[in-house]
């Protein structure tokens with residue numbers, strides 16, 4: 001049962017936007033990019049709660065979470081998402097996409113976010129970042 | 145605690161204990177037809193056979209997911225642990241997919257509902273193997289009922305919904321007449337019709353068309369498969385109006401087929417179909433190997449003769465069929 005793009009198991013990504021910010025153009029574009037890169041996107045869209053995302057990752061056995069952020073709340077929302085996933089025992093990388101000011105990048109990465117993609121990232125960069133983040137987790141030894 | 149590296153039987157125990165992450169992983173095994181899948185099928189089969197399986201199909205955008213969301217909301221309120229398997233097409237070009245059914249359900253679904261999205265992954269044969277496997281798992285781990293959403297285009301998708309205990313076909317106003325639905329083979333499949341988007345003009349006309357069509361199939365004797373005339377329910381999935389009536393009709397159907405023995409017959413057929421689909425998949429890959437000249441000697445000569453027009457494809461197939469037992 002091989003697939004078009006790769007013989008690796010198909011990557012499944014949960015895409016969501018947390019909180020009350022109502023722009024969905026960015027997240028829709030990312031969904032298309034990942035689909036066109038051969039991934040399966042579980043599209044949750046706008047106004048999602050941490051709980052919804054955790055539920056989706058569990059039930060969909062997702063390999064990664066993509067969060068779209070277009071307001072200043074990334075410093076609070078993204079780390080909380082990382083914690084909520086860890087608390088549920090889910091080893092999945094969280095990738096943040098959107099506008100993150102330079103000075104926030106380091107502190108955000110320190111909270112356990114796997115990668116940050118700015119608005120200028122190319123389709124290939126977006127897809128490769130997700131692949132790399134998933135490979136890093138899949139490749140690591142099982143944790144006790 | 146990671147699931148990686150755990151034997152499938154241990155993951156199965158966790159899933160039985162209600163760990164949804166474990167169930168999620170087992171579904172992945174089945175979906176990939178991974179090495180673990182056979183163990184999983186074995187463990188699941190002896191515990192399955194309890195859940196009521198409901199197929200929901202209809203044209204793209206007819207409101208299947210919204211309707212399913214309303215249904216599992218009701219079921220949750222009634223204290224049932226429902227599961228949904230939502231199948232969407234993969235892009236034939238890239239193998240990727242955007243699975244957008246879940247988002248229409250999760251806000252209304254009770255926390256006990258298990259929702260899994262599944263892409264068709266190009267190989268249609270694979271889908272007809274994976275779906276029954278996933279349903280068996282959900283059944284074995286205590287979910288009841290199980291709703292399968294498939295889009296009503298493509299034979300395999302239609303077939304999958306048709307193997308359910310109760311198949312619901314969703315129609316809507318403004319989506320072509322019932323002749324079109326008939327072409328897709330959807331109409332003969334229905335145990336129950338739902339006319340969704342009843343808030344829109346033309347819904348009553350759809351109902352009348354369906355009624356007329358059912359009259360005709362009665363006259364022609366086409367409804368003998370079930371011996372029952374499918375009910376028609378009007379719904380507005382956006383508001384939830386009609387959803388309780390839809391559930392009542394589904395239950396009436398189940399009660400009826402339980403009483404007349406059809407439920408049991410359908411389930412036996414479903415299992416036989418699965419065995420058959422497995423065999424066909426196996427046979428198909430053997431035939432592919434044979435035609436690629438990788439298993440039996442002399443196959444290339446037969447194919448060359450066809451190319452040289454000295455042997456017809458029919459005769460070639462007859463010759464090769466005689467050797468299938470050697471594959």
Ligand SMILES: Nc1nc2c(ncn2[C@@H]2O[C@H](COP(=O)(O)OP(=O)(O)OP(=O)(O)O)[C@@H](O)[C@H]2O)c(=O)[nH]1
Pocket residue numbers: 203204205206207208209210211245248295340341342343344379380381382383
């Ligand atoms: N007016 C109206 N719109 C509805 C109703 N039910 C669903 N919709 C809308 O129809 C659109 C499609 O709904 P879905 O539930 O995604 O339909 P679906 O059949 O699952 O779609 P696919 O899975 O893509 O084939 C959405 O915009 C819904 O909000 C209804 O009863 N009335």
Ligand SMILES: [Mg+2]
Pocket residue numbers: 208209210244245293
């Ligand atoms: Mg849908």
